[in-house]
Amino acid sequence: MRRLIVIAGHYGSGKTELAVSLAMELAAQKDRPYPRLAVVDLDVANPYFRSRERTALLEEHGVRVYGDVYHSTGAAAELPALTAALRAPLEDEGCQTIVDLGGNDAGARVLRQFGKYFEGDDHELWAVVNFRRYETLTLQTAREHVESIQSELRLPVYGLVNNTHLLRETTPEILLEGYEKARALSEEMGVPLLFTCYPAGIIDPGDLGGIAPLRPLGLYMRPAYLDK
Amino acid sequence: MTTDKVLMKGNEAFAEAAIRGGARLYFGYPITPQSEVPEYMSRELPKHGGCFVQAESELGAINMAYGAGAAGGTVFISSSSPGVALMQEGMSFLCSAEVPLLAMNVSRGGPGIGGIQPAQADYFQVTRGGGNGDYRIPVFAPASIQEAVDLLYEGTDLAQYWRNPVMVLADGMIGQMMEPVKLPEFKPVLSPSEIAGRRDWACTGFDDRGGDQNRRVVKSLRMQPEKLEEHVEKLFKKYAQMETELSRYETENLKGADVVFVAFGTTARICREACEILAAQGIKAGLIRPISLWPFPEKAFDEIDFGATKAVISAELSMGQMISDVKLALNGRLPVFLAHRTGGMVPTSPEVAARAKAVLEGLK
Numbered sequence: 001m002r003r004l005i006v007i008a009g010h011y012g013s014g015k016t017e018l019a020v021s022l023a024m025e026l027a028a029q030k031d032r033p034y035p036r037l038a039v040v041d042l043d044v045a046n047p048y049f050r051s052r053e054r055t056a057l058l059e060e061h062g063v064r065v066y067g068d069v070y071h072s073t074g075a076a077a078e079l080p081a082l083t084a085a086l087r088a089p090l091e092d093e094g095c096q097t098i099v100d101l102g103g104n105d106a107g108a109r110v111l112r113q114f115g116k117y118f119e120g121d122d123h124e125l126w127a128v129v130n131f132r133r134y135e136t137l138t139l140q141t142a143r144e145h146v147e148s149i150q151s152e153l154r155l156p157v158y159g160l161v162n163n164t165h166l167l168r169e170t171t172p173e174i175l176l177e178g179y180e181k182a183r184a185l186s187e188e189m190g191v192p193l194l195f196t197c198y199p200a201g202i203i204d205p206g207d208l209g210g211i212a213p214l215r216p217l218g219l220y221m222r223p224a225y226l227d228k
Numbered sequence: 229m230t231t232d233k234v235l236m237k238g239n240e241a242f243a244e245a246a247i248r249g250g251a252r253l254y255f256g257y258p259i260t261p262q263s264e265v266p267e268y269m270s271r272e273l274p275k276h277g278g279c280f281v282q283a284e285s286e287l288g289a290i291n292m293a294y295g296a297g298a299a300g301g302t303v304f305i306s307s308s309s310p311g312v313a314l315m316q317e318g319m320s321f322l323c324s325a326e327v328p329l330l331a332m333n334v335s336r337g338g339p340g341i342g343g344i345q346p347a348q349a350d351y352f353q354v355t356r357g358g359g360n361g362d363y364r365i366p367v368f369a370p371a372s373i374q375e376a377v378d379l380l381y382e383g384t385d386l387a388q389y390w391r392n393p394v395m396v397l398a399d400g401m402i403g404q405m406m407e408p409v410k411l412p413e414f415k416p417v418l419s420p421s422e423i424a425g426r427r428d429w430a431c432t433g434f435d436d437r438g439g440d441q442n443r444r445v446v447k448s449l450r451m452q453p454e455k456l457e458e459h460v461e462k463l464f465k466k467y468a469q470m471e472t473e474l475s476r477y478e479t480e481n482l483k484g485a486d487v488v489f490v491a492f493g494t495t496a497r498i499c500r501e502a503c504e505i506l507a508a509q510g511i512k513a514g515l516i517r518p519i520s521l522w523p524f525p526e527k528a529f530d531e532i533d534f535g536a537t538k539a540v541i542s543a544e545l546s547m548g549q550m551i552s553d554v555k556l557a558l559n560g561r562l563p564v565f566l567a568h569r570t571g572g573m574v575p576t577s578p579e580v581a582a583r584a585k586a587v588l589e590g591l592k
Binding site: 011012046047048049130132133134135137165166167169222223224225226228 | 233234235236237240241244260261264344345346400401404405406407408411494497498500501504574576577
């Protein structure tokens with residue numbers, strides 16, 4: 001995994017859950033290639049469910065979170081503005097940085113102003129796809145979404161992430177159906193499928209027919225009462 | 229039966245449900261936490277032969293809706309709390325002129341411009357109305373995206389049937405969260421002559437009416453008090469019928485309940501988890517979930533197990549507004565308490581459970 005991981009995708013494809021889960025996973029690793037770890041929340045399109053809402057949890061595990069413009073206003077400020085401080089982890093060569101973008105091409109656009117940090121080859125742009133999202137149900141619509149993000153960012157997609165799910169109603173069949181589509185999309189676009197996510201505690205990875213690699217996602221962003 | 233479900237964000241699903249329900253006209257102005265609705269409509273409505281207009285303000289939007297509805301259009305509008313406040317004058321006009329409209333409030337914290345996090349402090353606004361005069365608007369409060377989809381889909385027909393605005397009130401959480409939903413089929417879209425025939429009051433113009441030369445007038449002005457009184461009496465006969473036909477609710481575990489929560493929308497879901505927490509502590513808690521806020525489902529309160537229940541708790545994301553209706557419905561039969569957060573703060577289920585426990589302790 002390269003130093004800068006940029007997570008992009010359709011609204012609600014699961015970027016933020018992936019960013020928080022990945023940060024928690026990396027934070028738990030003993031031998032990390034980079035001593036420091038950060039999450040940069042660049043979502044200025046969405047007012048709720050942003051990774052900055054989990055600042056307390058992440059910082060408790062040693063992950064710095066950059067996202068709030070004015071630290072005093074809490075996570076709820078709705079400002080299309082970014083703190084200059086978030087350049088620090090992008091510049092710090094000892095900091096593995098997960099960049100959580102806003103949804104679609106419109107949400108991803110924000111990254112453009114930081115283009116100079118993505119000229120080298122120490123970054124990976126991940127495109128998250130959920131084939132159960134209404135607007136990315138087919139190969140064609142999913143491809144259009146990925147390509148629009150790619151052209152907005154003027155960065156090539158490094159790899160696809162299959163995050164096909166229906167929250168707590170996810171079944172192994174749904175996930176495997178998404179996996180087949182993700183593989184086809186990967187072949188069509190000539191971009192590798194990096195891994196498949198599954199909701200931990202809902203899906204038993206043993207039921208996934210041996211597909212690999214897999215990455216468990218914790219439902220860190222979702223309040224428990226939503227599933228009552 | 230998850231195979232035909234898709235994952236949608238609340239706001240996207242609301243917009244899609246309105247389109248599938250037959251809405252082809254949308255007028256609005258972006259406001260958090262519902263801006264995805266106009267965004268979705270601007271992109272999707274033209275694909276269905278519909279028309280999206282970004283109004284100069286919510287005041288403009290409601291009056292565009294008034295005009296388009298009066299001309300026989302199937303209209304959907306949406307906004308959030310302060311934006312819906314701006315629409316109140318128009319709501320009164322639409323009710324008086326009996327113009328159908330499907331409207332949605334994805335509510336946030338107030339008063340004033342307030343904040344952008346979820347709230348239910350528009351209960352009085354939507355059930356009592358900020359417009360002038362004697363009028364009523366049916367209001368439905370979904371607790372899930374699926375329920376919102378179903379209510380909006382039905383709402384286009386309800387608005388036409390009753391010739392009245394119909395409001396769906398969802399708090400910001402339901403607008404912003406994601407859930408699996410099953411989308412209903414597209415309703416057939418009426419041709420101009422079908423509209424002129426079925427909506428036989430609408431100002432469609434003579435061309436689509438097959439020779440009918442009668443003038444149609446849609447108005448809210450009645451200068452003679454006798455005529456105005458007669459008109460309002462007629463409206464209230466309709467509202468009385470709505471009260472019997474549109475009252476909707478769900479109850480859970482009322483039998484033997486020590487305490488009963490009354491909650492709608494997101495808060496009802498928090499109360500469900502609070503009931504489980506209380507059950508684990510040996511306290512039986514039930515839930516009344518009003519789905520219609522006006523008409524308020526008073527009948528639900530007759531289902532309370534009065535031999536067992538000691539208190540009723542109105543759980544709200546406000547300083548306590550629905551609690552007035554809860555007290556009216558109970559009419560002194562049980563003491564009523566409030567569990568609440570406001571301003572965009574959402575209580576946790578342990579907080580709500582602790583409040584219920586404290587209420588029961590206090591009554592001993």
